[in-house]
Amino acid sequence: MATNSVFNSFMKTVFRVFSGLLIFLSLNFGKGLLAQTFTGSVGLVPDLQTVVPTHVQLVHQQGQDILRFSNGIANTGDGDWALRPNNQGQTSTTIQEIRDINGKVVLEHPATTFAYHPAHRHWHVGDIARFEIRSGSPIGPIVGNNSVKVTFCLIDWYKLNDNAPTSEKKFWDCDSPNSYQGISPGWVDQYRHSVIGQQIDMTSVPDGIYYLLSTSDPENKFVEKDNTNNTAWVNFRLYQQGNGNRKIEILGHSPCANSGLCGEKVPNR
Numbered sequence: 001m002a003t004n005s006v007f008n009s010f011m012k013t014v015f016r017v018f019s020g021l022l023i024f025l026s027l028n029f030g031k032g033l034l035a036q037t038f039t040g041s042v043g044l045v046p047d048l049q050t051v052v053p054t055h056v057q058l059v060h061q062q063g064q065d066i067l068r069f070s071n072g073i074a075n076t077g078d079g080d081w082a083l084r085p086n087n088q089g090q091t092s093t094t095i096q097e098i099r100d101i102n103g104k105v106v107l108e109h110p111a112t113t114f115a116y117h118p119a120h121r122h123w124h125v126g127d128i129a130r131f132e133i134r135s136g137s138p139i140g141p142i143v144g145n146n147s148v149k150v151t152f153c154l155i156d157w158y159k160l161n162d163n164a165p166t167s168e169k170k171f172w173d174c175d176s177p178n179s180y181q182g183i184s185p186g187w188v189d190q191y192r193h194s195v196i197g198q199q200i201d202m203t204s205v206p207d208g209i210y211y212l213l214s215t216s217d218p219e220n221k222f223v224e225k226d227n228t229n230n231t232a233w234v235n236f237r238l239y240q241q242g243n244g245n246r247k248i249e250i251l252g253h254s255p256c257a258n259s260g261l262c263g264e265k266v267p268n269r
């Protein structure tokens with residue numbers, strides 16, 4: 001007993017010291033060494049999931065066949081996907097903040113870049129998504145060199161389903177180099193098919209059966225609950241009808257958990 005209580009009080013002291021200190025961890029996330037700050041309280045972690053791409057269409061511009069589509073990223077996790085710009089001269093970093101239930105920041109994770117996007121004329125967070133065209137199956141070969149990494153401005157755009165915990169938009173500003181960006185739990189950010197960059201060049205791709213894949217956080221730069229549910233896809237046939245322009249026929253899409261993630265709640269705006 002005596003040994004146990006000595007041990008217990010020792011462990012309590014260790015725990016108090018542990019939770020009272022800022023502990024700096026260095027975690028190797030594949031490529032770079034990233035510093036993290038951890039304070040010991042429980043953080044609410046987001047989960048990123050891609051909404052099944054909608055408005056998938058083949059348009060013809062200056063002799064090219066361009067696939068256009070709308071892309072949605074949902075936060076189905078417990079906490080905000082909260083991204084703070086850290087501007088220091090030439091290099092701007094996006095810091096992901098994990099917060100506890102009281103809104104206190106418990107972890108700061110240097111995630112990606114934060115940069116001005118001249119074509120969109122607002123600020124973008126780096127490494128948000130990857131668009132691919134694969135042949136024959138969702139794990140088939142990439143065709144036409146079509147693997148495109150994209151950056152986004154992330155805001156609360158619409159609610160995924162009717163049960164979002166927050167009715168107000170928390171993230172809404174793309175125009176300031178100093179504003180937080182992100183997605184609240186139960187909300188979706190959407191980039192519509194008409195936006196520059198929501199496109200893949202299919203001109204050199206022969207007729208056939210293809211998959212358009214959209215993956216959120218493809219390089220796993222952000223902290224989230226589940227890294228294995230980040231891809232959604234649409235299956236289509238590319239074909240030539242008579243002497244006219246080529247067309248696509250949508251054949252199906254990836255399995256999805258609810259009407260929001262299936263792309264059935266995408267607002268037409």
Ligand SMILES: [Ca+2]
Nearest residue numbers: 047048226227
């Ligand atoms: Ca996820």
Ligand SMILES: [Ca+2]
Nearest residue numbers: 217220222224
């Ligand atoms: Ca991740």
Ligand SMILES: [Zn+2]
Nearest residue numbers: 117120152153
């Ligand atoms: Zn943009």
